[in-house]
Amino acid sequence: MRQEEHPLIGRSLDMPHAPATIRPVEDAARFNLRISPDNLAEASAAWGAILPARIGELASSPGRLAACIGPDEWFLIAPLEEQGAIEAAFSALYAKTIHSLVDVGHREVGIAIEGPAAADVLQSCIAFEVGAMAMNEARRTIIDRVPIILFREAQERFRIEVWHSFSDHVWHLLAGICREYELGV
Amino acid sequence: MLLIHCPYCDATRPEVEFAYGGQAHIARPLDPSSTTDEQWRDHLYIRVNPRGIHAERWRHIHGCGRFFNAIRDTVSDKFVTTYKAGEPRPELTEKEGAR
Numbered sequence: 080m081r082q083e084e085h086p087l088i089g090r091s092l093d094m095p096h097a098p099a100t101i102r103p104v105e106d107a108a109r110f111n112l113r114i115s116p117d118n119l120a121e122a123s124a125a126w127g128a129i130l131p132a133r134i135g136e137l138a139s140s141p142g143r144l145a146a147c148i149g150p151d152e153w154f155l156i157a158p159l160e161e162q163g164a165i166e167a168a169f170s171a172l173y174a175k176t177i178h179s180l181v182d183v184g185h186r187e188v189g190i191a192i193e194g195p196a197a198a199d200v201l202q203s204c205i206a207f208e209v210g211a212m213a214m215n216e217a218r219r220t221i222i223d224r225v226p227i228i229l230f231r232e233a234q235e236r237f238r239i240e241v242w243h244s245f246s247d248h249v250w251h252l253l254a255g256i257c258r259e260y261e262l263g264v
Numbered sequence: 265m266l267l268i269h270c271p272y273c274d275a276t277r278p279e280v281e282f283a284y285g286g287q288a289h290i291a292r293p294l295d296p297s298s299t300t301d302e303q304w305r306d307h308l309y310i311r312v313n314p315r316g317i318h319a320e321r322w323r324h325i326h327g328c329g330r331f332f333n334a335i336r337d338t339v340s341d342k343f344v345t346t347y348k349a350g351e352p353r354p355e356l357t358e359k360e361g362a363r
Contacts, residue, residue, distance in 0.1 A: 206278035
C-alpha cells in the first residue's frame with residue numbers, strides 16, 4: 080500500500096472539548112538505521128545531528144526525530160524533501176563503515192496524541208507506565224497487541240508510529256477513548 | 265502481570281513485551297561431528313527443569329529486541345536478577361536464592 084492511500088488519510092476527530100485528541104501526522108521520510116555504537120559519531124555526521132546513544136533517548140530538531148530504540152538500532156524521521164540527501168550521505172559512509180539504512184517510509188503512518196489527558200488516553204491500552212516517560216523519550220512497545228514506537232515530544236504531546244495495516248485499529252481505539260474522555264465517562 | 269527489568273534498556277517493562285527463550289548458558293559443542301548420538305541428544309533436548317532458581321533466556325522482542333539472561337524462581341515466579349547476554353551467571357548467595 081502506498082503512502083498516498085493509507086487508511087488514515089483525511090481523518091480527523093471532531094471533538095473540540097476533548098481533553099485529548101488525535102490526528103494523522105504529515106507524511107515524512109522514515110529510516111531504520113543499524114550500526115555499531117562504536118561508529119555512532121560517523122553516523123551522526125552523515126545524519127547531520129547528534130544521534131542519541133542511550134536506548135529510549137529521542138533527539139529532535141525542526142522536522143527531524145532520531146530515536147535510539149535498540150543497542151544498535153535507530154529510528155529516524157525527516158522531512159520528505161531531505162530524504163535524498165540523507166540517503167546520499169549514508170551511501171557515502173558505506174564505503175568505510177558497515178551499516179544498514181533502510182527506508183521504511185511506506186510501512187508506517189504517524190498519529191499524534193495531544194492534550195492534557197494524552198498520557199491517560201494512551202495508558203488505557205499500553206501496559207507500561209506512560210506517565211513516567213520523560214520528555215524526549217521514545218520506546219518501542221505494544222498498544223492493544225499492536226507493535227508501535229511511542230515518542231513523547233512534550234508533556235502533552237505524543238506520537239505513535241504504527242504500521243499501515245494496524246493503523247485503522249489503533250485510530251478507532253484511540254478515537255473511542257478520546258470520546259470517553261470528552262464525555263467524562 | 266510480571267514486570268521484567270531489561271538490562272539493555274535499563275528499564276522495567278511488563279511481561280507482554282517479552283518472549284521466553286528457554287534455558288540459558290547452553291554451549292553448542294565446538295565440534296558437533298565428534299559427539300556421540302547421546303551427547304548430541306543431551307545438547308539438543310535435555311534441560312534441567314529445576315524447582316527453584318533457574319537461569320533462562322528472555323528476549324525483549326517488543327522493546328529493544330535483544331536477548332538477555334534472567335535468574336527466575338520457578339516456584340514463586342519472581343525474577344531474582346537479569347543480566348546481559350554473554351555475561352557469566354551471577355553467583356547467588358543462599359539468601360538471595362531463597363527469596
